[in-house]
Amino acid sequence: MAKTETPRRIRGTQDIFGDEQRRFAHVLSTFERVRALYCFQRIDIPVFESTAVFARSLGETTDVVSKEMYTFEDRGGDSLTLRPEFTAGIARAYLTEGWQQFSPLKLTTSGPVFRYERPQKGRFRQFHQIDAEVIGAAEPAADVELLVLADQLLRELGVSEGVTLQLNTLGDAATRDAWREALVAHFEAHRGELSEDSLTRLEKNPMRILDSKDPRDRPIADSAPDIDAYLTDEARAFFEAVTAGLDAAGVAWERNARLVRGLDYYRHTAFEFVTDKLGAQGTVLAGGRYDGLIGSLGGPETAGVGWAAGVERLAMLLEEPAVERPLVAVIPKSADWNSRALEAVTLLRSAGFSCSMAFKGNLKRRGEIANKEAAVSKLFVGDPDGPGSALEMSFYNSSLSNAEQDELVNKVRDVLGDRFGWSMGSAGWNNP
Ligand code: ATP
Ligand code: MG
Numbered sequence: 001m002a003k004t005e006t007p008r009r010i011r012g013t014q015d016i017f018g019d020e021q022r023r024f025a026h027v028l029s030t031f032e033r034v035r036a037l038y039c040f041q042r043i044d045i046p047v048f049e050s051t052a053v054f055a056r057s058l059g060e061t062t063d064v065v066s067k068e069m070y071t072f073e074d075r076g077g078d079s080l081t082l083r084p085e086f087t088a089g090i091a092r093a094y095l096t097e098g099w100q101q102f103s104p105l106k107l108t109t110s111g112p113v114f115r116y117e118r119p120q121k122g123r124f125r126q127f128h129q130i131d132a133e134v135i136g137a138a139e140p141a142a143d144v145e146l147l148v149l150a151d152q153l154l155r156e157l158g159v160s161e162g163v164t165l166q167l168n169t170l171g172d173a174a175t176r177d178a179w180r181e182a183l184v185a186h187f188e189a190h191r192g193e194l195s196e197d198s199l200t201r202l203e204k205n206p207m208r209i210l211d212s213k214d215p216r217d218r219p220i221a222d223s224a225p226d227i228d229a230y231l232t233d234e235a236r237a238f239f240e241a242v243t244a245g246l247d248a249a250g251v252a253w254e255r256n257a258r259l260v261r262g263l264d265y266y267r268h269t270a271f272e273f274v275t276d277k278l279g280a281q282g283t284v285l286a287g288g289r290y291d292g293l294i295g296s297l298g299g300p301e302t303a304g305v306g307w308a309a310g311v312e313r314l315a316m317l318l319e320e321p322a323v324e325r326p327l328v329a330v331i332p333k334s335a336d337w338n339s340r341a342l343e344a345v346t347l348l349r350s351a352g353f354s355c356s357m358a359f360k361g362n363l364k365r366r367g368e369i370a371n372k373e374a375a376v377s378k379l380f381v382g383d384p385d386g387p388g389s390a391l392e393m394s395f396y397n398s399s400l401s402n403a404e405q406d407e408l409v410n411k412v413r414d415v416l417g418d419r420f421g422w423s424m425g426s427a428g429w430n431n432p
Contacts, residue, residue: 010125010126011119011125012117012119012124012125012126013124013125013126014124014126014127014312019321020315022321022323022324023315023316023318023321024128024311024312024315026157026315026318026321027130027157027311027314027315027318028110028130028311030153030156030157031108031110031130031153033156034149034152034153034156035108035132035149037152038106038145038148038149039106040106040107040108040132040149041105041106041107041108042107042108042109043090043093043107043108043109044109044111045083045086045089045090045093045109046083046089047082047083047111047112048080048081048082048083049080049081049083049088049089049092050078050079050080050081051069051071051079051080051081052079053081053088053089053092053297054069054081054083054084054085054088055081056296056297057087057088057091057092057265057293057296057297058084058085058088058265059205059265060204061200061201061204061205061208062208064084064085064115067116068084068115068116068117069081069082069084069114069115069116070082070084070114070115070116082113082114083113083114084113084114084115085113085129085131085308086109086113086129086131086133086308087131087133087290087293087304087306087308088293088297090107090109090131090133090135090306091135091293091294091297091299091304092297094135094294094299094302095294095297095298095299099135100136100300100302103135103136103137103302104134104135104136104137104142105133105134105135105136106132106133106134106145107132107133107134107135108130108131108132108133109130109131110128110129110130110131110311111128111129112126112127112128113126113127113128113129114126115127120281121278121279121281122278122279122281122310122312122313122316123281124312127310127311127312128310128311128312129308129309129310129311130308130309130311130314131306131307131308131309132146132149132150132287132306132307132308133146133304133305133306134146134304134305134306135294135302135303135304135306136302136303136304137303137305138291138303140238140241140242140245140268140269141241141245142303142305143242143245143268143269143289143305144241144242144245144246144249146287146305146306146307147165147242147246147251147253147271148245148246148249148251150165150273150285150307150309151165151249151251151273153309154273154284154285154314157314157317157318158318158319159275159284159314159317159318159319162275162276162277163273163274163275163284164252164253164254164273164274165246165251165252165253165254165271165272165273166253166254166255166256166259166271166272166273166274167242167243167246167253167254167255167256167259167269167270167271168227168255168256168257168258168259168260168269168270168271169227169231169235169238169239169242169268169269169270170207170227170260170261170266170267170268170269170270170288171227171230171231171232171235171267171268172232172234172235172238172267172268173267174232174235175227175230175231175232175235176207176267178230179207179225179227179230180206180207182225182229182230183206183207183209183210183224183225184202184206186220186223186224186225187202187206187209187220187224188202190220193216193219193220194209194216194217194220195212195214195216195217197212197214198212198214198216198217207260208260209221209224210224210258210260211260211261213280221258222258226257227257228257235268238268238269239268239269242268242269253271256272259271259272261286261287261288265290265291265292265293265296266288266289266290266292267288267289267290267291267292268288268289268291269288269289269305270287270288270289271286271287271288271307272285272286273285273286273309275317277317278313278316278317281313283313284309284310284313284314284317285307285308285309285310285314286307286308286309287305287306287307287308288305288306288307289303289304289305290304290305290306291303291304323374324354325373325374325375325376326354326355326356326370326373326375326376327353327354327355327375327376327377327408328345328348328353328354328355328356328375328376328377328378328379328412329355329356329357329358329369329370329373329375329377329378329379329396330344330345330348330355330356330357330358330379330381331358331363331366331367331370331378331379331380331381332358332366332380332381332382333363333380333381333382334363334382336382337381337382340381340382340420341357341381341382342357343419344379344381344391344416344420345357347415347416347419348412348415348416351415353411353412353415356369356370356373356375358370370396371396374396375396376395376396376398376399376400376408377393377394377395377396377398377405377408378393378394378395378396379391379392379393379412380392380393380394391416391420393409393412
């Protein structure tokens with residue numbers, strides 16, 4: 001009989017475990033903490049939307065919409081798409097849920113996003129983003145607030161070394177029209193040297209050629225005219241207000257006149273935090289102002305600005321994963337002591353101690369498991385040396401000083417002392 005084939009993990013997806021999972025969780029918990037410091041609200045939105053939500057807001061010609069979306073028809077015949085990013089779905093929610101009444105809204109979210117890309121280091125088909133947005137604020141102060149949040153997040157994660165904030169302006173509508181004309185003239189003059197993709201971009205959105213990764217396009221993109229000569233007074237003043245805000249907050253930045261965002265809806269501020277440590281996948285956090293987005297979804301013209309960062313890329317940069325180790329490994333010395341041990345571990349956990357509870361193998365094996373978990377302390381429940389003492393506490397390979405060990409013993413005694421009727425000295429528990 002043929003052996004049943006074991007199912008495979010889908011290419012570009014991940015099973016996140018152990019060290020990797022600790023890094024991953026650390027990014028998310030740090031984001032959650034910093035979000036609260038800036039008084040951004042957490043929201044959650046669906047993993048899939050009508051395909052139109054992304055097609056209309058990102059633009060049909062973007063790489064994401066034209067090549068990378070997971071789009072399928074559901075059983076009712078509707079075209080749905082797994083979200084390739086958050087902003088479009090948040091804008092949709094803003095409109096359909098009547099969130100205008102709460103404007104300006106400072107929001108964060110996080111979760112899986114999906115893009116059909118060629119998997120490689122730091123590039124997956126299901127990856128995870130953290131995301132921050134301010135909707136309904138046209139002031140440059142909103143851009144500054146988001147950038148300072150991003151900067152503090154990277155510093156608190158300890159990954160800011162080797163990371164630079166690259167900043168650009170894409171101007172207002174008048175600026176973009178004038179710049180676009182100049183770009184078209186430049187690219188037309190080099191038509192013969194452009195990649196096929198860029199020839200299409202030339203028809204639909206010439207700005208994107210600046211963003212091309214194709215080596216054939218790079219010299220032409222690099223010699224294209226800067227936006228600066230085309231900035232209206234208003235657009236220039238906006239950009240200056242953003243940079244002045246960053247300077248006041250002490251956030252270092254660098255002008256990158258070549259930086260454009262891949263999506264159609266960006267205006268004014270565009271930025272990327274780029275690291276020199278992840279090779280081609282060096283962009284860890286990216287975003288900008290998207291005043292045109294909500295209008296393109298059929299809503300009233302609404303200002304918005306935001307960013308997203310790849311959780312995996314941030315996790316890869318973390319120095320040391322935060323290792324979780326039990327503070328107390330509770331070990332019954334024999335089966336007779338199982339229920340007493342269970343009572344102790346329940347009390348300790350209720351009091352906020354992180355505890356593991358041994359239930360596998362003999363006493364020796366249980367001790368080994370606690371060592372493997374790198375438990376800070378072991379609490380043996382049972383008769384250690386015959387009658388006279390019923391509980392003992394010992395410390396495994398502990399980084400605790402003697403004073404800290406005494407403190408821990410005292411805290412455990414506070415929780416267990418009364419119930420167990422035992423007192424405990426710094427050397428361990430003694431049955432009085
Ligand atoms: P890239 O140029 O690397 O393709 P992007 O411009 O497509 O990035 P954004 O759409 O700005 O990326 O997404 C924000 C962040 O999400 C990126 O800065 C990156 O950290 C992360 N990211 C994007 N695509 C992937 C992917 N396929 N796998 C893992 N992380 C990703
Ligand atoms: Mg991409």
